[in-house]
Amino acid sequence: MPLQLLKYGLGQRRAPVLPAPRALGSGYDVVIIGGGGHGLATAYYLAKNWGVRKVAVLEKGWLAGGNTARNTTIIRANYLSNAGVRFFGKSVELYRTLSSELDYNIMFSPRGHLTLFHDDGGKRTARWRAEQNRLNGVHSEVIDRQAVARLCPQLNMREDVRYPVLGALYHPGGATARHDAVAWGLARRASEMGVEIHTQTQVIGMDREGGRIARLHTNRGTLRAGRIVQCVAGASPALAQMAGFDLPIRVVPLQAFVSEPVKPVLDPIVVSGNLAVYISQSARGEFVMGGEIDAYPCVSSRSSHDIKEDMMGPMLELFPFLARMKLLRQWGGIADVTQDYSPIMGPSPVQDYFLSAGWGTMGFKAIPAGGYAMAEMVATGRVPDLIAPFSLERFSTLSLVGERAAAAVGH
Amino acid sequence: MLFPCTDIGERPKSEFRWGGYLDDSAASQEDAVCAPEWRRHLWGGKPGGVQGEWWFHHPSEQWYIGFRDAASERFVTLEPAQACLARQREGGTR
Numbered sequence: 146m147p148l149q150l151l152k153y154g155l156g157q158r159r160a161p162v163l164p165a166p167r168a169l170g171s172g173y174d175v176v177i178i179g180g181g182g183h184g185l186a187t188a189y190y191l192a193k194n195w196g197v198r199k200v201a202v203l204e205k206g207w208l209a210g211g212n213t214a215r216n217t218t219i220i221r222a223n224y225l226s227n228a229g230v231r232f233f234g235k236s237v238e239l240y241r242t243l244s245s246e247l248d249y250n251i252m253f254s255p256r257g258h259l260t261l262f263h264d265d266g267g268k269r270t271a272r273w274r275a276e277q278n279r280l281n282g283v284h285s286e287v288i289d290r291q292a293v294a295r296l297c298p299q300l301n302m303r304e305d306v307r308y309p310v311l312g313a314l315y316h317p318g319g320a321t322a323r324h325d326a327v328a329w330g331l332a333r334r335a336s337e338m339g340v341e342i343h344t345q346t347q348v349i350g351m352d353r354e355g356g357r358i359a360r361l362h363t364n365r366g367t368l369r370a371g372r373i374v375q376c377v378a379g380a381s382p383a384l385a386q387m388a389g390f391d392l393p394i395r396v397v398p399l400q401a402f403v404s405e406p407v408k409p410v411l412d413p414i415v416v417s418g419n420l421a422v423y424i425s426q427s428a429r430g431e432f433v434m435g436g437e438i439d440a441y442p443c444v445s446s447r448s449s450h451d452i453k454e455d456m457m458g459p460m461l462e463l464f465p466f467l468a469r470m471k472l473l474r475q476w477g478g479i480a481d482v483t484q485d486y487s488p489i490m491g492p493s494p495v496q497d498y499f500l501s502a503g504w505g506t507m508g509f510k511a512i513p514a515g516g517y518a519m520a521e522m523v524a525t526g527r528v529p530d531l532i533a534p535f536s537l538e539r540f541s542t543l544s545l546v547g548e549r550a551a552a553a554v555g556h
Numbered sequence: 557m558l559f560p561c562t563d564i565g566e567r568p569k570s571e572f573r574w575g576g577y578l579d580d581s582a583a584s585q586e587d588a589v590c591a592p593e594w595r596r597h598l599w600g601g602k603p604g605g606v607q608g609e610w611w612f613h614h615p616s617e618q619w620y621i622g623f624r625d626a627a628s629e630r631f632v633t634l635e636p637a638q639a640c641l642a643r644q645r646e647g648g649t650r
């Protein structure tokens with residue numbers, strides 16, 4: 146479409162993502178609390194797949210300014226549990242066609258994903274993941290040192306280091322995408338279909354009557370909702386407390402860094418479990434780096450010097466050439482972490498009140514499949530098979546979905 | 557960042573390891589442990605505010621109990637666990 150491109154380039158102004166704000170209505174069929182990727186995707190698929198359009202998304206800040214704006218944009222399906230591989234596999238599949246579906250360029254960029262191992266334990270986990278992936282139709286394989294060096298020539302392959310590279314779990318489908326564009330594209334299409342997106346609108350209280358939430362109070366007024374979906378990431382325990390129940394979720398900062406931009410040199414995404422760091426190069430040329438969550442809970446999205454020191458040392462062991470580069474930014478997001486490193490999607494102890502939470506360090510890649518399945522559940526009242534294993538109930542029945550080995554460092 | 561201990565003064569954050577929430581609930585009394593409380597003890601999170609927590613100080617190999625604001629990260633108190641628990645047993649509060 147070169148003509149359209151020309152027109153776009155010559156046009157005076159870009160259309161705003163959202164229509165001008167209007168007054169908050171007094172009631173909606175569905176109210177979604179939280180205008181991050183998950184809230185917006187749920188709204189989009191409710192309108193698109195189920196014709197549910199009397200929907201409001203309430204966002205306390207600006208559009209998708211929470212973890213959706215703060216993540217390192219890694220998309221992959223090489224998880225460990227059957228439930229995890231199937232769910233994230235579905236999400237990667239939806240991501241592949243999302244730009245054309247939304248008619249909005251989300252800059253989906255497949256580049257392959259390497260999870261390095263440096264010892265026998267790491268190799269065993271890599272084999273296990275490769276087999277689990279294969280069984281569930283996701284392409285992953287264990288590759289040796291030589292193959293790693295071919296795929297990523299910048300990597301330090303010396304053997305006289307603390308953790309020499311022995312091989313990797315290679316997942317060709319690993320990708321990145323432009324995080325803001327994902328949110329904006331979903332928001333724009335959802336609002337075109339009639340969904341109201343209210344930013345600067347914070348839920349500050351709930352009236353519980355007869356087992357359900359009768360009214361939601363916000364800083365812009367009170368409203369009723371047929372069904373409520375909570376998608377608030379780091380605020381998950383606080384909102385659940387407002388609704389009257391506890392969540393098995395801890396709130397812990399997760400930090401990330403970018404370097405100054407340079408020409409493209411690093412193609413794949415590289416993760417090291419032993420060194421607890423990961424890296425990719427963005428479309429802008431910046432190296433995007435991160436690692437594990439902070440060592441203790443905190444509800445502030447601050448960043449800290451100790452984490453910089455902890456992460457950059459190991460990073461230089463993997464990529465010594467980075468020593469000559471400057472860090473441009475460091476930031477934190479408030480991750481909502483479950484003990485099994487899997488999300489919580491499904492009904493809650495409150496009637497007509499649904500949860501999409503516990504996305505912790507890995508929820509960006511899950512935005513399409515999460516929204517897709519949540520919309521189906523909210524519209525039909527039935528829990529889709531795809532997300533049944535991720536119920537809140539699993540913590541009572543002790544049927545946890547253990548993903549720590551696949552999700553603690555690589556997000 | 558420095559952590560203010562009542563007995564050994566200000567120590568760098570890197571000397572400490574977080575050891576979980578201090579539970580005032582029945583979960584810490586073995587005979588009263590029932591499933592929901594035990595679950596909350598193992599996996600429960602806190603929405604914010606000042607929380608009681610266990611901290612292990614590596615150099616002295618001592619456990620501390622701290623009350624800390626989860627947003628500002630400021631400690632209200634941070635003292636040896638023994639002393640804190642002894643006072644609680646005597647019926648005092650924090």
Ligand SMILES: Cc1cc2nc3c(=O)[nH]c(=O)nc-3n(C[C@H](O)[C@H](O)[C@H](O)COP(=O)(O)OP(=O)(O)OC[C@H]3O[C@@H](n4cnc5c(N)ncnc54)[C@H](O)[C@@H]3O)c2cc1C
Binds near residue numbers: 182206211478501
């Ligand atoms: C540093 C970092 C790196 C990450 N890297 C990756 C990665 O590489 N790959 C990956 O898949 N995932 C990654 N993640 C995780 C991912 O970012 C999140 O899991 C995902 O963005 C969660 O989306 P969400 O919509 O649930 O939450 P958010 O985007 O945080 O949206 C929740 C929204 O709820 C709003 N809200 C809160 N309280 C209220 C209230 N009372 N009323 C109204 N609105 C409210 C907030 O303002 C916020 O905008 C990373 C996270 C961080 C912090």
